[in-house]
Amino acid sequence: MLDDDLIRRTLATALRTGGDFAEVFVEDKRSSSARLDDGKVEELSSGRDRGAGIRVVVGDTTGFAHTADLSESGLTAAAGAAAAAARGASEGTVVVDLDRSTAPRPNEVRIQPADIAKSAKVALLTRADEAARSTSGAIKQVSARVADSRRRILVANSEGLLTEDDQVRTLLSVMAVAMGDAGMQTGYETVGYTIGWELFDRVDVEEHARTVAQRALTKLAARPAPSGTMPVVIGPGGGGVLFHEACGHGLEADLVGKGASVFAGKVGQLVANPKITLVDDGTMGEEWGCFAVDDEGTPAQRNVLIQDGVLTDFMYDTLRARKEGHRKSGNGRRQSYQHLPMVRMTNTVLLAGDDDPAAILAGTERGVYVANLGGGQVNTATGDFVFGMTEAYLIENGELTEPLREGNLIGNGPKVLESIDAVGTDFAMGHPGMCGKDGQGVPVGDGVPTLRVKELTVGGTAS
Amino acid sequence: MSSPSLVELAEQVCSWAGDDEQVEVYVGRGRETQIRVYEGAVEKLATADSAGVGIRVVRDHRQGFAYAGTLDEAILAETLADARDNAAFGDPDEALGLAIPDGVAVPPLDLFRPGLADFATEAKVDLALELERAVRGADARIVGLEACDYEDGSTETAVVTTTGIRVESAETYCYLSADALATVGDETQTGFWFSLGRQPDELDAAACAAEVAVRATRMLGATKPASARTTVVLDPFVTAQFLGLFGFALSGEQVLKGRSFLADRMGETVGAPVLTLVEDPTNALAMSATGTDGEGLATRRVPLLDAGVLAGFVHDSYTARRLGSASTGSAVRGFSSTPSVGTRALALTPGDRSPEQLLDDVGDGVLIASVAGLHSGVNPVSGDFSTGAEGIRIVGGALTEPLREFTIASTLQRMLADVQAVGNDIAWLPMGAAGVSLVVADVSLSGR
Numbered sequence: 065m066l067d068d069d070l071i072r073r074t075l076a077t078a079l080r081t082g083g084d085f086a087e088v089f090v091e092d093k094r095s096s097s098a099r100l101d102d103g104k105v106e107e108l109s110s111g112r113d114r115g116a117g118i119r120v121v122v123g124d125t126t127g128f129a130h131t132a133d134l135s136e137s138g139l140t141a142a143a144g145a146a147a148a149a150a151r152g153a154s155e156g157t158v159v160v161d162l163d164r165s166t167a168p169r170p171n172e173v174r175i176q177p178a179d180i181a182k183s184a185k186v187a188l189l190t191r192a193d194e195a196a197r198s199t200s201g202a203i204k205q206v207s208a209r210v211a212d213s214r215r216r217i218l219v220a221n222s223e224g225l226l227t228e229d230d231q232v233r234t235l236l237s238v239m240a241v242a243m244g245d246a247g248m249q250t251g252y253e254t255v256g257y258t259i260g261w262e263l264f265d266r267v268d269v270e271e272h273a274r275t276v277a278q279r280a281l282t283k284l285a286a287r288p289a290p291s292g293t294m295p296v297v298i299g300p301g302g303g304g305v306l307f308h309e310a311c312g313h314g315l316e317a318d319l320v321g322k323g324a325s326v327f328a329g330k331v332g333q334l335v336a337n338p339k340i341t342l343v344d345d346g347t348m349g350e351e352w353g354c355f356a357v358d359d360e361g362t363p364a365q366r367n368v369l370i371q372d373g374v375l376t377d378f379m380y381d382t383l384r385a386r387k388e389g390h391r392k393s394g395n396g397r398r399q400s401y402q403h404l405p406m407v408r409m410t411n412t413v414l415l416a417g418d419d420d421p422a423a424i425l426a427g428t429e430r431g432v433y434v435a436n437l438g439g440g441q442v443n444t445a446t447g448d449f450v451f452g453m454t455e456a457y458l459i460e461n462g463e464l465t466e467p468l469r470e471g472n473l474i475g476n477g478p479k480v481l482e483s484i485d486a487v488g489t490d491f492a493m494g495h496p497g498m499c500g501k502d503g504q505g506v507p508v509g510d511g512v513p514t515l516r517v518k519e520l521t522v523g524g525t526a527s
Numbered sequence: 528m529s530s531p532s533l534v535e536l537a538e539q540v541c542s543w544a545g546d547d548e549q550v551e552v553y554v555g556r557g558r559e560t561q562i563r564v565y566e567g568a569v570e571k572l573a574t575a576d577s578a579g580v581g582i583r584v585v586r587d588h589r590q591g592f593a594y595a596g597t598l599d600e601a602i603l604a605e606t607l608a609d610a611r612d613n614a615a616f617g618d619p620d621e622a623l624g625l626a627i628p629d630g631v632a633v634p635p636l637d638l639f640r641p642g643l644a645d646f647a648t649e650a651k652v653d654l655a656l657e658l659e660r661a662v663r664g665a666d667a668r669i670v671g672l673e674a675c676d677y678e679d680g681s682t683e684t685a686v687v688t689t690t691g692i693r694v695e696s697a698e699t700y701c702y703l704s705a706d707a708l709a710t711v712g713d714e715t716q717t718g719f720w721f722s723l724g725r726q727p728d729e730l731d732a733a734a735c736a737a738e739v740a741v742r743a744t745r746m747l748g749a750t751k752p753a754s755a756r757t758t759v760v761l762d763p764f765v766t767a768q769f770l771g772l773f774g775f776a777l778s779g780e781q782v783l784k785g786r787s788f789l790a791d792r793m794g795e796t797v798g799a800p801v802l803t804l805v806e807d808p809t810n811a812l813a814m815s816a817t818g819t820d821g822e823g824l825a826t827r828r829v830p831l832l833d834a835g836v837l838a839g840f841v842h843d844s845y846t847a848r849r850l851g852s853a854s855t856g857s858a859v860r861g862f863s864s865t866p867s868v869g870t871r872a873l874a875l876t877p878g879d880r881s882p883e884q885l886l887d888d889v890g891d892g893v894l895i896a897s898v899a900g901l902h903s904g905v906n907p908v909s910g911d912f913s914t915g916a917e918g919i920r921i922v923g924g925a926l927t928e929p930l931r932e933f934t935i936a937s938t939l940q941r942m943l944a945d946v947q948a949v950g951n952d953i954a955w956l957p958m959g960a961a962g963v964s965l966v967v968a969d970v971s972l973s974g975r
Contacts (some may be wrong), residue, residue: 125571525936
């Protein structure tokens with residue numbers, strides 16, 4: 065993407081004021097999306113973002129600047145601005161020779177979405193719309209979106225690293241609105257992978273749309289969710305965000321380092337039921353949070369965070385790893401070249417356990433079964449988290465009875481980890497997600513088997 | 528910032544339009560500084576210029592869009608070509624089309640402070656360091672800060688269309704914010720607050736620090752309450768978040784597409800008589816104020832609720848045409864997306880009771896100090912909501928013990944009807960609605 069000599073000169077400029085580490089991150093991203101709403105293909109949209117972010121580190125201070133101008137003068141100006149923001153006392157480091165490296169790709173991309181005719185993208189949306197509406201006359205509105213992106217990055221730094229990655233993502237999302245006697249209800253589902261248009265060789269668009277429509281229809285009969293503390297069974301796949309919020313963010317080393325995590329100082333301790341083994345894995349084939357290298361050029365890795373209930377490690381980016389003398393874990397990510405990297409999750413998964421999923425449900429007298437969770441949020445310092453239930457059912461005498469309307473679940477991370485008393489054998493990945501932290505969004509994945517939390521607070525309106 | 532001006536650049540692209548097409552060019556350019564300090568030193572300092580263009584083409588009643596994160600001339604031409612090509616694939620819709628000048632004058636808002644450029648980076652760093660010191664010094668229980676930030680920016684935008692729109696605007700902003708950790712024993716609580724302005728000398732680090740300290744320490748010792756139905760007093764910051772959700776149901780786009788529970792209620796009573804709500808981006812006190820909208824029309828004051836009666840929706844040109852109304856100047860966007868309909872500066876008409884008087888009136892209830900997960904726990908289509916919350920119990924009109932790890936739930940419809948009083952403490956926050964204390968009866972509180 066850039067000439068090696070130009071990169072080297074840019075790094076040298078960045079280190080002119082005495083920096084002890086400099087990095088050039090170049091990104092060229094093309095994206096396209098098509099949207100259908102209200103029965104019409106509203107528009108096709110295409111976008112291009114290209115530029116470089118340059119950072120200089122001196123001790124604990126980072127200077128950063130970015131530019132959309134990838135000419136020598138543009139890069140020199142950005143390197144100079146980053147250098148001016150982080151001045152060192154000494155002469156600074158010398159850039160060592162760049163050593164081009166290639167990390168193994170987590171998966172292959174067979175069909176570049178850019179090679180697909182726009183008319184074919186639009187046709188998918190129309191099929192989704194027709195399939196959802198044909199499910200029932202009660203489906204009053206459908207919106208659908210198909211989106212793809214190709215993000216090529218280059219990372220080079222003063223330690224001699226020079227590497228590239230080529231990340232392709234394709235997704236389809238459908239939302240349906242059903243109208244009943246008691247008002248409107250919605251159904252929603254997204255499917256997406258770090259692959260190309262071959263996604264649609266395996267996704268049946270009509271079936272996807274009918275599933276969404278059925279979800280909205282089911283909710284028409286839903287009653288208000290109960291309120292209070294009760295057992296909650298989380299279904300396979302749909303509940304991965306539980307761990308993302310309940311402990312994932314608290315295991316990010318930058319938050320831990322500032323004392324803003326309830327898990328600080330607990331490595332080696334039992335923090336969860338021994339049935340729990342939690343892994344953050346950037347190498348999981350085609351999953352949404354995968355890449356060959358992270359946005360600091362570190363190859364994706366599989367990191368065991370909790371093993372049999374014992375906290376084994378945190379996730380790291382380059383700065384935190386340098387500061388603590390820890391190995392980099394491949395968790396340094398950023399939204400774009402306009403952002404500094406920080407510690408982020410990739411695909412966060414709870415490994416399968418030994419319990420029979422059917423027995424978990426049958427053994428639950430009264431509670432809530434959550435088939436799908438929506439977005440969530442956590443305060444890592446207190447461990448208190450919250451997330452929305454988008455598809456849930458009442459459990460009575462060990463069986464699913466009535467569908468429930470939307471509500472939030474809340475809990476405290478460390479308490480919930482201890483309170484999980486069953487982990488099923490039926491692991492499944494969840495939906496493609498977007499994780500927000502400190503104003504930056506990055507794509508992440510998650511997955512869980514069926515599991516039961518003995519006590520969680522369900523925030524409904526029924527008494 | 529340098530020449531050519533954004534308007535000239537946008538006019539140039541418009542001049543490339545063919546006879547059979549409408550072209551809209553939205554260009555933006557900005558410069559920003561972000562500073563985070565930690566334990567008396569700069570942790571990160573970022574400065575950057577950025578720019579971009581979004582081009583919409585409407586031809587044969589079909590719309591296409593493309594954007595690029597640069598104003599490079601070769602890429603401008605390529606972006607127009609992409610947008611034009613994309614327009615061939617949309618479905619035709621008679622109502623599609625760009626905004627047409629409607630004669631409403633752009634309000635003269637003073638949102639740009641040339642003085643921002645004169646503040647040295649060192650002075651900005653000092654402000655952040657001063658805030659960090661003040662927060663640490665405010666209370667012995669504050670043991671650290673998770674984040675202590677100074678940020679500013681200046682942005683310029685221009686919209687030019689082949690239908691006669693030609694507007695430009697500029698604004699500056701800056702803020703200080705801190706997220707502090709307070710600890711007693713092995714319990715930690717956090718508190719976040721900010722100070723806003725359009726140039727650094729409008730910021731108040733001392734007041735910000737005092738508020739951060741109060742928010743971080745007042746939750747220490749919090750317990751989980753028993754489930755109950757209760758009256759709540761929403762903190763102004765919480766009210767503003769709820770108003771933002773309500774704004775979704777007032778969007779002409781959601782009404783048009785059958786996704787608003789208010790769609791058929793125009794002229795009917797939908798809320799308590801104490802509720803009078805306007806959308807007013809022409810109020811320069813709002814940080815989100817702007818004189819022109821995303822399609823280049825003048826913004827204006829839009830009455831939405833009049834003493835509880837639904838009085839209006841917000842529209843852009845498209846939803847107005849579809850619904851036989853006029854645009855209210857409510858198109859919102861950045862350069863990387865097409866306009867959509869949204870609210871920017873919602874404000875309730877304040878009442879005459881102070882927050883203390885409201886507590887007195889309520890007697891027993893819960894002050895909701897903050898909410899978490901409102902975005903995930905609300906369905907703006909059905910109106911159902913449920914959100915994680917923290918707060919302080921109100922007993923006999925006085926604030927007593929702190930409470931955490933509970934939810935509050937209701938429906939937006941019922942909540943509108945259950946509002947009992949609006950406070951007199953209107954506050955302009957960094958969001959699309961003004962904050963004010965709000966008393967809401969009969970909310971489900973879910974805890975133990």
